[in-house]
Every structure is written in structure tokens, then in C-alpha cells.
Amino acid sequence: MVQSILIGVLLLSALGVIFVRKPVHACLCFLVTLLSLAALFLQLSAEFVAVLQVLVYAGAILVLFMFVIVLFQDAYLQIDRSAPKSFAPLLYGAIATLLGTLFYFGKDLVKLPAPQGLPANYGTVQALGEALYVQFFFPFEAITLLFLVAVVGAFYIGKKWT
Amino acid sequence: MILASSALFAIGIVGVLLKRNPLIFFLSIELMLNASNLLFVAFARQWGNMTGLVWVFFVLVVAAAEAAVGLALIINNFRSKQVVDMDQFDKLKG
Numbered sequence: 001m002v003q004s005i006l007i008g009v010l011l012l013s014a015l016g017v018i019f020v021r022k023p024v025h026a027c028l029c030f031l032v033t034l035l036s037l038a039a040l041f042l043q044l045s046a047e048f049v050a051v052l053q054v055l056v057y058a059g060a061i062l063v064l065f066m067f068v069i070v071l072f073q074d075a076y077l078q079i080d081r082s083a084p085k086s087f088a089p090l091l092y093g094a095i096a097t098l099l100g101t102l103f104y105f106g107k108d109l110v111k112l113p114a115p116q117g118l119p120a121n122y123g124t125v126q127a128l129g130e131a132l133y134v135q136f137f138f139p140f141e142a143i144t145l146l147f148l149v150a151v152v153g154a155f156y157i158g159k160k161w162t
Numbered sequence: 163m164i165l166a167s168s169a170l171f172a173i174g175i176v177g178v179l180l181k182r183n184p185l186i187f188f189l190s191i192e193l194m195l196n197a198s199n200l201l202f203v204a205f206a207r208q209w210g211n212m213t214g215l216v217w218v219f220f221v222l223v224v225a226a227a228e229a230a231v232g233l234a235l236i237i238n239n240f241r242s243k244q245v246v247d248m249d250q251f252d253k254l255k256g
Contacts, residue, residue: 044203071237
């Protein structure tokens with residue numbers, strides 16, 4: 001029951017992200033999406049991931065988006081009047097058909113057994129840290145390198161060329 | 163949960179294909195990444211296996227890196243052309 005309410009909020013706010021006209025309102029809708037997703041993670045007994053979702057997405061990524069909006073306040077005025085792309089109705093039809101078939105056949109496509117019992121330390125910081133630093137040590141280092149490259153690349157691209 | 167995740171992903175695809183505002187474009191990409199996160203967490207809960215939760219970390223890092231580089235690209239494009247439009251990213255067009 002709680003889960004279906006959360007999923008409803010999630011999908012409505014996600015629709016709001018792409019159909020609201022002003023970028024600031026889209027960002028706020030995205031914030032609602034993130035918070036409902038974090039609540040869903042709590043429902044799925046992944047507490048630390050929920051905390052991380054709020055910290056990283058709402059705390060860092062969304063603030064970055066907000067800064068860019070503040071920087072380009074008047075640039076968006078030109079875009080609201082621009083015509084939508086021509087294949088829009090076709091695309092809407094395709095997506096509606098896809099979603100319709102998905103919801104119609106979805107329950108038969110994936111037959112899952114009942115969830116198994118969880119280990120006692122499921123989702124705790126300690127167990128996650130062990131998995132991350134012991135079992136997934138080399139992927140962790142690789143993704144750290146990826147992040148370093150991304151930061152250096154962002155600096156390089158955003159640099160003011162005189 | 164699977165249906166919710168795929169619906170979220172579909173919404174993200176619609177946003178990417180329809181919107182001309184690059185900011186909404188990147189928000190839609192974040193929506194798709196979030197859909198994959200939801201699926202990871204749901205299946206980790208289903209099988210009682212924490213590997214899925216570890217992968218959520220990696221998806222988060224990829225999302226953060228993508229946001230940083232993408233927003234830098236938007237800023238750079240705005241500086242050179244004074245307009246914010248997804249169709250303006252056509253320098254690499256053959």
C-alpha cells in the first residue's frame with residue numbers, strides 16, 4: 001500500500017520533470033522524484049543507499065543543476081517559444097504502446113518467487129563497506145579513476161579561453 | 163517494482179527525445195539512471211544479495227561524473243553561441 005503510493009508520487013513527479021515548462025520547476029519535480037525514490041529504497045530495506053541517494057543526488061547533483069539555471073536565467077526565454085520536434089506525435093504513440101503492452105503483459109513476463117529471508121546485516125554500512133572494499137576493490141579503484149578523469153575534463157571544458 | 167522502474171525509464175527516454183532544453187535533457191538522463199538504481203535495489207532485496215547495492219554506488223558515481231561534464235559542456239556552448247538549445251550541439255556533424 002505504502003509502496004504503491006510512493007510509486008505513484010514517483011511517476012507523477014517524473015512526468016512533471018519532462019512536461020513542466022520552467023527548468024526550475026523541473027528541478028523541483030526531480031527533487032520530489034529523488035525523495036520518493038529514497039523512501040522506496042527505505043521500503044526495500046536499503047537504508048544506507050537511501051541516505052546516499054539524498055546526499056549525492058539532492059545535495060550535490062541537483063545543486064549543480066540549480067547553479068547552471070541561475071547562471072543562464074534569461075537564456076531559457078528563447079527556448080520556450082521554439083517549436084517542438086516534428087516526430088513528436090509518433091513518438092508519443094510508440095511510448096504509449098510500449099507502456100501499454102508492458103503493463104498488460106508485465107505480470108506474466110516476470111514471475112518471481114517470494115522474496116527470500118534477508119541476512120541480519122543486510123543494507124548496513126558495515127556489510128556494504130565490506131562488500132565494496134573487499135569483494136569489489138578493483139572496480140572501486142577503477143571508478144575512482146573514472147571520476148578523476150571526469151573532474152579534470154569538466155575543468156578543462158569549463159575553462160574560460162581568452 | 164519492475165513496472166515502476168521501466169515506466170521511469172520510458173519517461174526518461176521521452177524526455178531525452180523530445181526536449182530541446184539541455185538541462186531537461188540531462189535531468190531525463192538522471193531519471194533513466196535512477197530507474198536502473200531502483201531495479202538494482204529491488205532485485206537485491208528480492209534475492210537477499212548485497213551485490214546490487216554495491217552497483218548502485220557505481221551508478222551514482224557515473225551519474226555525478228556525467229552531470230559534471232555535461233553541465234560544463236552546456237556552459238561552454240552557451241559562452242560561444244549565447245543560446246541554449248540541444249540542436250546547437252552540431253559541431254561534430256559530418
